Amino acid sequence: MPTKIEKDVYTGKDTTGHEWDGIKELDTPLPKWWINVWLVCIAFAAVYVVLYPSIPLGTTYFKGVLGWSSTGAVAQSVAAMNARHAADMKRIGQLPIMQVTADPKLKEVALQAGRIAFAENCQPCHGPAGTGRVGYPPLDTNFWLWGGTLPDIQRIIMYGIRSGDAKAHESQMPAFGHDGILKPDQVVLVSNYVATLFGIEKPGPTTAAGEKIFEDNCAACHGTKGQGNQSIGAPPLESRVHLYGDSLAAIEYQVNTPRAGVMPAWHTRLDPATINSLAIYVHSLGGGE
Ligand code: HEC
Ligand code: HEC
Structure with missing residues (x-):
């Protein structure tokens, strides 16, 4: 059907020339503000694609001229946090442990670092937050097999119990039944x-x-x-x-048949700051002695 553009008698606007059953379509353009927002979005997208990671390229992607990435951003904030605590952690590793807990700021940093190190190293045996399980003593009660002062705990973390380390705690309950000491x-x-x-x-x-x-x-x-x-x-x-x-x-x-449980020595695996932090964290769990 040939289109015929004419003026609408009621609004005075052009029609598009489309007509269905006597209903004519007005030629109403998109509002100016809408078109402008749309153009700005296109311009923004064009700039973004160039600056940030954007276009997929098979197994890789265009990294963007700024070189930004979300993992990089996380790594950066972790590094920034470590840098902020580096000076504190250094002191936590160097000062005698009683001096570390006496300083509220150092103690706070040690508690945080200790909680993280505990989840990484100790949780598999002592349970989350040191709740303990059969054969692995709870560390969140005020029950201590070997003593619950900070130096006691620090020593155990460093050298262990029956760990084979020269400075480890040693003791052995005799196997009364197995060895025939008792009938x-x-x-x-x-x-x-x-x-x-x-x-x-x-x-x-x-x-x-x-x-x-x-x-x-x-x-x-x-x-x-x-x-x-x-x-x-x-x-x-x-x-x-x-x-x-x-x-x-x-x-x-x-x-x-006594078990003679083994607690590993950690001074060969963890630095002094981490060991002190762990001792302070464990001591805080159940109210150490
Ligand atoms: C492989 C298992 C294992 C891991 C890992 C382990 N422990 Fe232990 N831990 C033990 C056992 C077993 C004992 C008890 C030994 C005994 O005296 O019979 C123990 C005892 C202790 C005690 C003494 C508790 C008391 O009542 O005197 C402390 C403190 C302790 N562990 C802290 C830690 C910390 C901190 C870590 C992490 C750095 C850790 N343990 C990792 C097995 C483990
Ligand atoms: C040489 C010291 C020694 C002697 C003697 C000894 N024990 Fe023990 N006993 C220990 C030690 C150390 C432990 C914990 C260490 C382990 O086996 O892991 C222990 C643990 C135990 C436990 C486990 C406690 C718990 O909390 O689950 C029982 C029960 C026990 N002994 C009973 C006895 C009885 C009964 C005798 C005498 C027939 C005896 N012991 C003699 C050192 C001794």
């Missing part, structure tokens, strides 16, 4: 007695016999009342926190 029925008697200390069994007719075996074989390390001995890492047996579980079976297992 099987004596193992049962003494374990039952220990269970009364744990509070999971009530004293009964055999308790006295168990107590006698305990005094002869166990009290030297665990104390006469089973109160434990931090200088050799012998756990208290009357406490509610148990390294290897609080069932009668767990006690018998330990009397037969």
Whole structure:
């Protein structure tokens, strides 16, 4: 159908010449402001494509003349944060640990660094935030096998426990059952007695016999009342926190075949600032001594 441009009688505007069933289309142009915004967007896109990473090129892409990238931006802010803390971390590694915790600003930085280092290195064994699990002591309670002062904790992190390091804590509970030091029925008697200390069994007719075996074989390390001995890492047996579980079976297992848990030494793997930060973080978890 041939188009015929004419004036609309009501608005005085041109029509486009399109007509359907007597309805004519007015030729109303896009508003000026809209066209301008559109042109500005095109200009912006053209500049952006040149400056920033944009056009895909097979396996790679056009990197943009500014050389900006989002991973680069993250790396930069991490580097900036490290630079901000570098001076503090240096002091945390050099000062005696008691001096580090006495300085509120250094302590704050150490707590942050310690939390990160803990998640990276310690969490697999001690659980998130040091909640512990069977065989791996909780670090978030005020229960300490070897002592809970800052220097105690620092020393353990550096040299470990039964780690093979020359300065590691050493101690070995004898394998009373396995090595035949106690007969099987004596193992049962003494374990039952220990269970009364744990509070999971009530004293009964055999308790006295168990107590006698305990005094002869166990009290030297665990104390006469089973109160434990931090200088050799012998756990208290009357406490509610148990390294290897609080069932009668767990006690018998330990009397037969002790595990002698190993805590690795870290002074060969972590720098002094990280070790001090870890000690301060662990000490803060459960209220160290
Ligand atoms: C391979 C497992 C393992 C890893 C990893 C590990 N630990 Fe331990 N840790 C142990 C064991 C096992 C013990 C208890 C040993 C024992 O005395 O029977 C222990 C004990 C400790 C103790 C002494 C607790 C007490 O009650 O006296 C501290 C403190 C400690 N670990 C801190 C850390 C820190 C900090 C890290 C990370 C740098 C870490 N551990 C990494 C296994 C581990
Ligand atoms: C030479 C010191 C020593 C003697 C003697 C000793 N123990 Fe132990 N005991 C330890 C140490 C150290 C541990 C923890 C270390 C490990 O095996 O991982 C321990 C752990 C235990 C545990 C586990 C505690 C927990 O929290 O889960 C029990 C139970 C126990 N001993 C009972 C006994 C009994 C019963 C005797 C006597 C028949 C005895 N021990 C004799 C040193 C000793």
